[in-house]
Amino acid sequence: MVSTGASKSPLADLASFSGVEFLLTLEGDKQKHDSWGLENAEKVADWVRMSSKHLRELGELLNAGQLQRVEGSGPQRYIVTVSSKGRDLCVGFHRSMSQDIMRETIKKIVSKWVS
Secondary structure (H helix, E strand, O other): OOOOOOOOOOOHHHHOOOOEEEEEEEEOOOOOEEEEOOOOHHHHHHHHHHHHHHHHHHHHHOOOOOOOEEEEEOOOEEEEEEEEOOEEEEEEEEOOOOHHHHHHHHHHHHHHHHO
């Protein structure tokens, strides 16, 4: 992953949390996004939009309420997507992090992001 313009990105502050590999923010249904630490942010943004859309539709079908957070893990990293006020935040964490620490860290990141 490459961080381009990290010092100029408003996400650089959020990226300072331990274990953060990348960050991506999306503005609702608009095609606008901002990223830190991603080589191909457009592909990740498209994936987050598509996944969130399908999960929201499933939630409506099941009357499960609003989509607030999705967590996933793979062999290389944890990914957490959080939705708030029509915006989405996607954070990639190093896989070596424990899930407990990752969950505490995402709480701090989200608190800073929504403020």
